[in-house]
Amino acid sequence: MAGGGGALEIPERQKRGKIVRRKKKKRIGFRIDLTPLVDITFLLLTFFMFTTTMLKPQIMEMRIPPEMYAKVEVRASELLTLMLTADNKLYWYKGIADANNKPQEIPIPKLRALVIEKNLEPMVKNRLITVLKISPDANYAKVIQVLDELNLAEIPITEALSKEVDEKGEPVKRQRKFTIAPLTEEDLKLIQGEVK
């Protein structure tokens, strides 16, 4: 095979009593075939590229309270009501709705700013209760979108509150008060009153 090296060697001369220095064999450069390594590397690369796109679904955690029949009294001024109707429109009002305080329509992407603003009002800071009333005919995707906006609003609210200190000198902890309720006929009347 690699016969060149051997054939070119000059035969060593023997001298009596003297150790002849052996002529050093010339090293031949060697090569490693990198093809398998590259193959495998590419294959692993493509494999990981494909597997990382296999998105695992994410989750949105919900906690529902046990059934309670005891009535809890809250201040109307600390109530923010959101209503998602059957035609997937979102309305909101604060406190108690009447002729002067009508439910107003709001596009879902703008909800976040509204919730942040309302939650940080000095009067109701950290006490505001958000009630989401959902029509049974509303679209589930819209419900998730609203919940998502509310969840996203929590981040700036918590951050703003943590900058303040309570009477003990500790940062204020955000206490989220949120509940889901069904949309009643009366709520619908409130909305329709606004439409007319």
Added chain:
Amino acid sequence: MPKIKKKRMGFVIDLTPLVDITFLLLTFLMFTAKFKSEAEAEKQFTIRRPTASPDTTRLPERDLAIINIAIDDKNPNDTSYYYGLTNTKDLLQVYQLVPEIPQEYYNKALVKVDTTVLGKLIRATLSVRSSTRFAIDADRRVRYKWVEDAMNIMRRNRAFVFNFVTDKRRAEEEKAGGK
């Protein structure tokens, strides 16, 4: 002077890379062939999940009970509940606790249920393993009523914490939504 003809030598192709790739593909396919779970294989539906903002919380794989609210692929008017458990050992015990589940369903990972059976299954699941986590995996096209009912059933059967399964909202959707 006549040209000396070069002697032709037999050639050798190194088959190592080919064999490497073949083995690798083989093992790869062998592994991927198992990825689909039994419950997925039995599915008569594809769930189009609602999208939410990107989140790092992922669906747990162990001891998870999934309530699917799905629209049948073949019949778009047919929405129903499906109940599945990822823990197959628990699943059999749960099935045995619910008399409404016929024996021929015992090897199935997913059963189509109505609201009464759903409640019984949830209760049985919690009695078999109280640490089981619940998830509602609903199609984004369904009416909220379906989800509300499922939530009420869970509440009645003392499953107070659960998860909504969502997909990550993509950047382009985010832009469109923000306008």
